[in-house]
């Protein structure tokens with residue numbers, strides 16, 4: 176008989192509650208959970224289509240081993256044995272630091288397997304964890320670390336109370352936001368206007384969100400840092416600084432103000448294309464609003480200066496009195512405390528590139544593999560990731576992966592990265608594992624309405640699919656090493672493994688781990704949490720509880736002008752001159768309702784009709800100059816590489832801006848029977864990698880604002896106008 180199960184979606188940060196009807200380990204129906212504490216009956220098409228991803232005929236159910244160009248299915252014993260033998264050899268020959276891991280976005284939503292990856296690496300004596308954070312948000316970690324004393328001190332807009340939201344480089348209607356758990360964001364953002372407040376979108380594109388509410392101010396891609404400098408200049412000029420608050424709770428104001436000196440609204444307009452009149456009036460309204468906040472997301476993060484732009488944004492919110500204020504920006508209060516102090520700074524052997532939080536920038540992954548010497552990466556474990564689609568300069572990365580002595584992919588499917596792998600191991604879908612909310616909620620408290628919940632696994636894994644954490648621990652043990660390098664933890668791990676070998680038993684480590692951290696977080700442990708599968712409320716946010724109380728810096732004051740940022744900001748003059756003169760088209764991304772990075776194109780309903788490809792979006796004026804018409808095949812070139820795509824004319828984009836959604840170009844994905852037959856091209860073939868291409872300190876890759884050249888290849892209907900790579 177069908178059973179009703181309450182759980183939550185772990186595809187994006189909204190974390191929507193879901194009500195499933197499960198019969199005989201099959202999902203009969205999925206509904207949004209109307210009684211879920213936070214999402215209250217909201218869920219999007221991806222969450223409501225989970226069954227299609229779980230039950231796909233392409234789902235991996237047994238380990239695969241490469242034999243020549245093909246993969247053959249093998250048993251777990253053989254897979255683990257062979258991989259462990261190889262690992263022992265690699266460790267003996269090249270040392271622990273030759274072993275690395277790349278954790279993709281989906282596994283980021285599950286604390287236990289993520290922790291296990293760290294224990295796995297540490298067990299081998301390695302700290303080489305490549306993190307997708309350097310593709311979307313490590314600029315925010317670097318800033319929080321310097322300004323607030325911990326990477327985990329992240330702010331979020333008080334959407335429910337604010338009188339003015341300035342949203343820079345985000346599109347909540349499609350992406351559901353980042354660094355805030357906000358299901359149904361457009362309803363909550365729309366309510367700002369309804370209560371007499373204001374919403375402003377700073378974006379090169381008039382997005383779906385900007386069409387739904389608020390006012391749109393187009394900005395030239397990758398000029399946000401100048402926009403922020405102009406904003407800061409105006410804020411000071413218009414006397415919008417709360418000097419008493421600054422004096423009490425902050426340090427570095429004079430240096431910050433000195434920096435803003437030259438950046439008048441008129442000057443900034445030349446590069447951002449936001450008119451001086453608009454900027455001045457925006458700042459005036461920001462000062463007047465009782466509770467205003469600037470928020471930014473990947474549109475800013477993925478530019479050349481994401482870290483500096485975010486620093487300036489935070490400084491503006493702080494000195495205007497909006498940080499830690501009702502209706503301004505709030506500092507999360509995490510339900511679970513993790514060690515959040517930045518540990519000893521670490522540097523990669525590649526150009527001394529700094530590590531960021533616990534990881535290394537993906538932008539130097541190829542270099543770490545290709546550069547000989549001690550610590551050269553020889554073995555890579557990719558857990559729930561697709562680096563050859565997601566990372567910059569995909570071709571070079573693909574070539575680098577081919578040089579590895581061992582590449583293991585642990586995934587639901589055989590994706591494009593698996594084309595370079597020696598073994599592909601079947602992992603779990605999130606419905607097949609226990610979880611607590613995403614790290615940003617659990618450990619950073621980025622929740623407008625704080626809550627907590629725990630879910631058990633609601634489905635048993637198909638075939639021989641196995642918990643990622645167990646796989647890694649088994650490889651570690653068989654290779655002769657211990658979890659986190661600790662005998663005690665290894666004994667616990669061995670016990671879990673033994674149990675999992677008994678019929679009907681589970682490893683149980685995930686549950687024990689969540690039990691431990693929820694008890695230490697005073698959340699009552701699992702038996703308590705199981706009583707509230709639809710979520711338990713936590714104490715509401717309290718504006719005013721951060722400044723002077725919880726700031727993590729040595730002086731307990733917010734650092735407005737960290738020396739490293741000020742030094743980097745001095746170079747902006749030079750970039751400004753260059754950018755003013757730069758008339759090239761700038762390429763940006765575009766997230767789509769039916770795409771989630773690279774992994775939702777293997778479901779037929781998601782790629783039907785025109786949705787079976789990505790496109791080159793271009794403003795009609797820019798198209799005309801290049802004799803391009805709708806449906807033509809165009810070539811987009813940058814950094815000496817080109818891709819071809821069908822053209823879509825779109826006047827929602829600011830002239831001078833073109834866009835190509837990422838995550839496409841699956842033609843070589845033999846393990847993805849539906850995605851393989853889609854069209855389109857991988858835009859990350861165009862982005863640069865290497866130590867000189869990433870942002871200093873934050874390690875962010877530049878994926879937005881890339882200068883490109885475009886030319887027509889074939890007119891609509893005359894050639895193959897459905898792109899390829």
Ligand SMILES: Nc1nc2c(c(=O)[nH]1)N[C@H]1C(S)=C(S)[C@@H](COP(=O)(O)OP(=O)(O)OC[C@H]3O[C@@H](n4cnc5c(=O)[nH]c(N)nc54)[C@H](O)[C@@H]3O)O[C@H]1N2
Nearest residue numbers: 279280281311559560561565585586587602772773774837
């Ligand atoms: N040009 C450009 N590039 C971008 C971006 C952009 O905006 N523009 N965005 C970047 C961003 S924000 C991100 S986060 C990265 C994402 O980068 P990645 O995480 O490397 O890429 P995904 O496409 O999300 O691939 C996820 C893989 O995990 C698998 N998977 C899903 N769930 C599970 C699970 O529970 N267990 C296991 N074992 N596997 C699972 C999927 O099958 C898929 O193969 O891409 C980045 N790349």
Ligand SMILES: Nc1nc2c(c(=O)[nH]1)N[C@H]1C(S)=C(S)[C@@H](COP(=O)(O)OP(=O)(O)OC[C@H]3O[C@@H](n4cnc5c(=O)[nH]c(N)nc54)[C@H](O)[C@@H]3O)O[C@H]1N2
Nearest residue numbers: 344345346350377396397472473474763766767770771772
């Ligand atoms: N449907 C869907 N939802 C997703 C994802 C997905 O792939 N599909 N991915 C998830 C992931 S991993 C993440 S990290 C989040 C990201 O969530 P968001 O950060 O909200 O991502 P986007 O929707 O790509 O919004 C970025 C916006 O920045 C704009 N932009 C581009 N360049 C610039 C610039 O130089 N300056 C400014 N000001 N704006 C710019 C773009 O036009 C775009 O509207 O979304 C998550 N949600």
Ligand code: SF4
Nearest residue numbers: 184187190191219222
């Ligand atoms: S909005 Fe995000 S969390 Fe909610 S159902 Fe959609 S993908 Fe899942």
Ligand SMILES: [Mo]
Nearest residue numbers: 280307310311
């Ligand atoms: Mo992301």
